[in-house]
Amino acid sequence: MSNKSGNESNSSSLGRPGGAIYIHIPFCKQACHYCDFHFSTSTKKKSQLVDMLCKELELRKDEIGQNIQTIYFGGGTPSLLNSEELNLIFKTIFTNFQVAENAEITLEANPDDLSEEVIKMLDASPVNRLSIGVQSFFEKDLKLMNRAHNSEEALQSLQLAKQYFDNISIDLIYGIPGQSNEQWIENLETALKLDIPHISSYALTVEPKTALEKFIEKGKVKPVEDEQYREQFDILVNTLTSKGFEHYEFSNYGKPGYHSQNNMAYWLGKPYLGIGPSAHSYDGTFRKWNISNNSLYINSIGAGKLPQQTEELSKTDSYNEFVMTRLRTKFGVSTEDIQEKFGEKYKVHFLKESEKFLEDGLMERTKNIFHITSKGKFLSDGIAADLFFID
Numbered sequence: 001m002s003n004k005s006g007n008e009s010n011s012s013s014l015g016r017p018g019g020a021i022y023i024h025i026p027f028c029k030q031a032c033h034y035c036d037f038h039f040s041t042s043t044k045k046k047s048q049l050v051d052m053l054c055k056e057l058e059l060r061k062d063e064i065g066q067n068i069q070t071i072y073f074g075g076g077t078p079s080l081l082n083s084e085e086l087n088l089i090f091k092t093i094f095t096n097f098q099v100a101e102n103a104e105i106t107l108e109a110n111p112d113d114l115s116e117e118v119i120k121m122l123d124a125s126p127v128n129r130l131s132i133g134v135q136s137f138f139e140k141d142l143k144l145m146n147r148a149h150n151s152e153e154a155l156q157s158l159q160l161a162k163q164y165f166d167n168i169s170i171d172l173i174y175g176i177p178g179q180s181n182e183q184w185i186e187n188l189e190t191a192l193k194l195d196i197p198h199i200s201s202y203a204l205t206v207e208p209k210t211a212l213e214k215f216i217e218k219g220k221v222k223p224v225e226d227e228q229y230r231e232q233f234d235i236l237v238n239t240l241t242s243k244g245f246e247h248y249e250f251s252n253y254g255k256p257g258y259h260s261q262n263n264m265a266y267w268l269g270k271p272y273l274g275i276g277p278s279a280h281s282y283d284g285t286f287r288k289w290n291i292s293n294n295s296l297y298i299n300s301i302g303a304g305k306l307p308q309q310t311e312e313l314s315k316t317d318s319y320n321e322f323v324m325t326r327l328r329t330k331f332g333v334s335t336e337d338i339q340e341k342f343g344e345k346y347k348v349h350f351l352k353e354s355e356k357f358l359e360d361g362l363m364e365r366t367k368n369i370f371h372i373t374s375k376g377k378f379l380s381d382g383i384a385a386d387l388f389f390i391d
């Protein structure tokens with residue numbers, strides 16, 4: 001079994017210093033009914049696009065410090081890359097950036113792509129962490145969501161992946177129409193039986209212009225009641241924390257040593273370089289995002305021009321983002337940090353606005369650090385919004 005580092009056993013509680021590279025692979029076999037990410041179901045331009053990803057990496061090599069701690073292939077479906085394409089991207093990264101020896105290198109994969117041959121190919125590459133899009137082990141859920149895999153492939157891919165990778169995360173979705181609490185518990189128990197060390201779990205949300213939204217409008221699918229989300233979230237937190245997982249961010253649960261360094265980089269406001277159509281970047285002051293169109297991206301990068309828009313974050317934007325992301329994590333919000341990064345005005349605002357949540361038992365305070373309590377966890381985004389500063 002490969003244990004090519006990438007897990008965080010030697011890192012500090014606030015994650016590793018240094019930057020992150022995100023690579024967006026904008027292709028999928030078929031469109032999941034709930035998905036609003038950027039992807040194309042035609043893979044005709046895949047190899048051309050990979051060439052352009054490499055070119056973008058070269059064009060932007062000076063935008064981020066030369067101490068890359070995490071690399072993340074997201075999508076779309078990165079497991080659609082073949083070994084030549086993946087190796088070309090790695091060669092470009094290692095030629096143009098200094099990557100830490102124990103960097104976490106994650107690739108998102110869908111179960112239907114993970115044959116033993118593909119897993120062996122990934123194991124032989126610098127990838128040291130797999131994030132597998134299982135979503136559910138029930139056939140009816142997978143069909144409703146139009147996932148490309150079936151429940152047998154979900155199980156088989158994990159059994160196989162475990163033979164080669166130690167650092168594995170899976171995605172599981174709750175709040176699926178028609179999903180009972182018993183079925184949700186069974187999904188979690190299946191993951192626990194397989195001894196998966198990291199689970200990312202999201203509520204199924206109905207995004208605008210998705211097939212799921214249309215089905216609900218037409219009455220073909222019954223919308224999920226708030227109660228189902230709430231109950232299944234509670235089941236999720238209680239089940240995983242009772243089995244040794246730390247609930248270290250609203251949607252993320254890890255065994256000790258298996259918290260995602262890539263996610264930490266985002267939440268802790270570290271610089272990241274986003275490569276590929278629709279990818280976002282952040283350097284501490286500016287946020288940039290690439291065009292969400294494969295052909296326009298290819299043409300623009302081919303002509304040596306970055307197809308991106310830029311926004312400078314104001315102090316208030318940065319404060320609001322800081323409060324939102326930190327409240328979702330185990331780190332919480334430190335008023336000392338607010339004072340240092342944003343100044344007295346923001347600290348006074350935070351202290352005043354958080355009072356009602358402290359009184360209601362939705363937040364708690366230990367010295368100068370504020371956390372959401374178990375009672376408030378499900379409401380954390382709403383609580384954060386109430387703490388925002390409005391200019």
Ligand code: SF4
Nearest residue numbers: 028031032035075076
């Ligand atoms: S595989 Fe992922 S990115 Fe592709 S359509 Fe499904 S959810 Fe969206």
